[in-house]
Amino acid sequence: xxxxxxxxxxVRDGKVVLQDVSASIPRGANCVAGPSGSGKSTLLRLLxxxxxxxxxxxxxxxxxxxxxxxxELRREVCLVPQLPALLEGTVEDNIRFAADLAGREPDVPRLxxxxxxxxxxxxxxxxxxxxxxxxxxxxARSLALEPRVLLLDExxxxxxxxxxxxxxxxxxxxxxxxxxxxxxxxxxLAQARRMADWVVRLDEGRVVxxxxxxxxxxxxx
Amino acid sequence: MSTSIHVTLAEVAATLVLVAVAxxxxxxxxxxxxxxxxxxxxxxxxxxxxxxxxxxFIFDQDSLWFVFGLIAxxxxxxxxxxxxxxxxxxxxxxxxxxxxxxxxxxxLGLVVALGIFKAQPRYLVPxxxxxxxxxxxxxxxxxxxxxxxMTRHAREVEATLALGATSTQAAAPIVRRSLRxxxxxxxxxxKTTGLIFFPGTMVGMxxxxxxxxxxxxxxxxxxxxxxxxxxxxxxxxxxxxxRNFFTxxxxxxxxxxx
Numbered sequence: 001x002x003x004x005x006x007x008x009x010x011v012r013d014g015k016v017v018l019q020d021v022s023a024s025i026p027r028g029a030n031c032v033a034g035p036s037g038s039g040k041s042t043l044l045r046l047l048x049x050x051x052x053x054x055x056x057x058x059x060x061x062x063x064x065x066x067x068x069x070x071x072e073l074r075r076e077v078c079l080v081p082q083l084p085a086l087l088e089g090t091v092e093d094n095i096r097f098a099a100d101l102a103g104r105e106p107d108v109p110r111l112x113x114x115x116x117x118x119x120x121x122x123x124x125x126x127x128x129x130x131x132x133x134x135x136x137x138x139x140a141r142s143l144a145l146e147p148r149v150l151l152l153d154e155x156x157x158x159x160x161x162x163x164x165x166x167x168x169x170x171x172x173x174x175x176x177x178x179x180x181x182x183x184x185x186x187x188x189l190a191q192a193r194r195m196a197d198w199v200v201r202l203d204e205g206r207v208v209x210x211x212x213x214x215x216x217x218x219x220x221x
Numbered sequence: 222m223s224t225s226i227h228v229t230l231a232e233v234a235a236t237l238v239l240v241a242v243a244x245x246x247x248x249x250x251x252x253x254x255x256x257x258x259x260x261x262x263x264x265x266x267x268x269x270x271x272x273x274x275x276x277x278f279i280f281d282q283d284s285l286w287f288v289f290g291l292i293a294x295x296x297x298x299x300x301x302x303x304x305x306x307x308x309x310x311x312x313x314x315x316x317x318x319x320x321x322x323x324x325x326x327x328x329l330g331l332v333v334a335l336g337i338f339k340a341q342p343r344y345l346v347p348x349x350x351x352x353x354x355x356x357x358x359x360x361x362x363x364x365x366x367x368x369x370x371m372t373r374h375a376r377e378v379e380a381t382l383a384l385g386a387t388s389t390q391a392a393a394p395i396v397r398r399s400l401r402x403x404x405x406x407x408x409x410x411x412k413t414t415g416l417i418f419f420p421g422t423m424v425g426m427x428x429x430x431x432x433x434x435x436x437x438x439x440x441x442x443x444x445x446x447x448x449x450x451x452x453x454x455x456x457x458x459x460x461x462x463x464r465n466f467f468t469x470x471x472x473x474x475x476x477x478x479x
Contacts, residue, residue, distance in 0.1 A: 012475060050383060050472055070470045075385035085380035088394065098384045138380070145384060 001062075002027045002149065002181055003047055008056035010042050010205075017042045018053070019205045026198055029175060031184040033192040033217070034202035040185040041082065043202065044151050047183065048077040075102050078147035082154045082185075084134030086126035091117075091137045094126055099144040106144045114177060115140035116170035132163035136170065143178070152184045156191070168195060193217050226429050237262075279342050288345045292329075295353040296321040303361035307462070309368025311474065316461035317360050324356040324454035325349060332446055348446070355407065355447045356454035363403030363455040364462050370395040371466050378466075379473050388467035396459050403455035411444050420444065 003025040010018035018039045032040045045051045046058050049070045058065045065073060086094050092108050099106035109119040115136040121129075126137060135155055142150060152171070156164040172195065175182065184195050192199055192213060199216050201209035209216045240262050247254040279287040300318040307313040329349055338344035371378065374395060381391040414420050415437075419427075422443050426436035468474055 048383065049470060050379060052470070052472070066470075070472075071385045071387060073385075074383055078385070079383040081376065081380045081383065083376060085377040087377070087381065101385050101390075142384065 001025065002060070003183075004059040004062075005043070005046070006057045006059070008043075008046065008053045008058060010039070010046065010051070011054045012042065017205055018046075018202075021056070021202075021205070021207050023200045023207050023210050025183060025200065027181045028198065029182050029184075029196045030198040030200070031186055031192045031196035031213075032200045032202060033186055033189055034208075036187055037204075038187075038202040039205040040187070040202055041153050043200075044079060044153055044183065044185050047149075047151055048074045048079055050074075050079065075145045076147055077149040077151060078142040078145050079151040079153065080135075080138050080142050080155060082157060084129075084131060084138060084158075086134055086137060086141070089126060090123050091126055091129070091140070092122040094137060094141045095122075095144045098141045102145045104144065104146065111140040111143050114143055114170075114174055116166065131158050132167065135159065135167060139170070139174075143174075147180060149181045149183065152182060154185050154187070157187075171195065189217050276346055279346060283342060285340065285342070285345070288342050288349065291346060292325055292349045292353065293322075295350065296325060299353050299357035303357050303364070306361040307364035307368055309372055310364045310462050311465040313364055313368075313462055313465075316458045316465075317357075317364065319461060320360045320454045320456075320458035321353055321356050323457055324360075324450045325353050327453060328352045328356075328446060328450040331449070332442075337442055337446075348443070351443060351447065352450045356450050359403040359407065359451040360454045360458040362406070363399045363459050366402040367395060367399040367459055367462060370398060371463070375473060382471055382473065386471075388464065388471045391471075392463045392466070396463050399459050399463075400455050403459070404452055407447060407451050411448060414440070414444060 001024045005021050005023045008018055008021045009016065010021075021039075021043065032043055034040050042051070046053055047060070047065070049058075049065050049068075052066065060068065060073065060077065087097060091112070095106050095108055095111055108122050112119055112121055117133065117136050117140065121133070121137065124133075126134065129137060135158070139150075139155075155171070156167050159167060168191070171182065171184075174180070182196075184192075186192050186195070196213050199209070199211070199213045200207060201216060240258065243258050244255050246252070247258060275291065279291060296318065299321045300314055303317045303321075304313050307317070310316075329345055329352065332338050332348065333340045333345075338348060371392070378391045378395070382388070410418075410420075420440050420443075423436045423440040426439060427433065466474055
């Protein structure tokens with residue numbers, strides 16, 4: 001298993017957000033699905049140690065994530081946040097910032113292409129892009145790290161239907177071109193069916209199902 | 222610079238007419254500052270009179286230990302005062318205390334070592350007061366901006382951490398803007414000094430009968446000294462304080478509700 005969560009409890013602002021969560025996530029295309037406020041995004045942040053649980057253990061490749069260097073872990077298990085949060089400057093500045101962190105020389109046109117943007121976006125000012133374009137620029141920036149795992153926190157929640165479909169197509173296409181596992185957080189079960197093979201279902205901070213999407217999210221009727 | 226003037230209490234009291242103008246403006250335009258103006262006038266009278274006696278005592282003792290004691294008290298009170306402006310910064314007191322102490326000691330040490338002022342209470346007390354006062358304002362503004370920006374831009378900071386950046390790298394743009402905020406007021410007033418306003422030291426010396434050349438030279442010394450101390454205070458305060466927003470594992474700490 002790529003990730004294992006063992007009786008994880010997480011508290012934020014004095015409220016229990018995850019309660020005694022145990023789950024496994026394999027390599028490949030995965031998702032964490034559940035309604036708003038079910039603790040999906042919090043769980044995602046535990047996987048690359050943007051936060052630590054109050055109790056329990058998170059394992060990556062069989063090792064407690066707390067035993068790993070958090071910076072190296074985040075470059076290997078990279079999170080793309082729900083809302084755009086690019087640095088000042090151009091898209092290329094953002095990509096180069098990430099690549100420098102990993103000590104790599106980025107192939108900017110290829111990274112933009114992987115994220116569904118054409119090469120002309122390299123020189124565009126990040127703050128002047130649409131939300132959908134910023135979301136793709138964030139994906140290109142994350143790919144500059146050449147991560148093993150991409151954590152995608154509701155990547156289409158701020159997009160209209162057309163842009164959502166385009167980002168989904170980009171992500172599906174991405175896995176055909178790059179050897180990367182994905183863990184997508186979504187409240188949209190139809191999107192979970194389209195995008196993932198394995199699902200962990202959460203509700204009110206507890207795991208209510210885990211397994212293959214075709215079994216866990218079978219469409220009745 | 223040995224000229225001295227005598228100011229009578231009647232002359233001081235006469236300036237209350239201008240305080241009355243301030244109260245009238247506030248009352249007329251409903252600025253609701255009448256009580257604050259009253260408190261400010263009473264506090265300034267009491268505080269300055271008290272510090273006048275303290276300074277006179279220290280001058281009479283002619284001992285540097287009393288100077289250090291006075292500067293230390295100013296540093297502690299300055300850190301407490303500045304902390305109120307930096308409520309969003311966790312544990313802001315210690316960074317502020319260290320910032321004011323190091324800025325004060327370094328600046329005074331340098332002006333003495335460079336032979337600008339003699340190591341005598343007569344010089345170190347007034348210069349020390351100006352240095353600590355300006356350093357306090359700069360450090361408070363710097364940390365106020367730091368707290369605001371770390372709260373407002375937490376999403377961007379965490380997105381940068383998520384790429385494997387250190388907390389130093391993630392906070393760098395905010396630290397830069399905060400330091401700039403703390404220094405910009407003095408830099409701007411130094412740029413415009415003599416054109417748009419006459420600074421206090423120069424005015425004081427001219428009123429006391431000093432030659433304009435001496436007044437200008439002393440004012441330049443103080444302005445340039447303050448630039449150094451303000452930069453040091455802002456730099457030390459923000460360098461120590463931004464770390465309080467992060468855990469050792471480069472995670473954003475959960476902030477209590479304001």
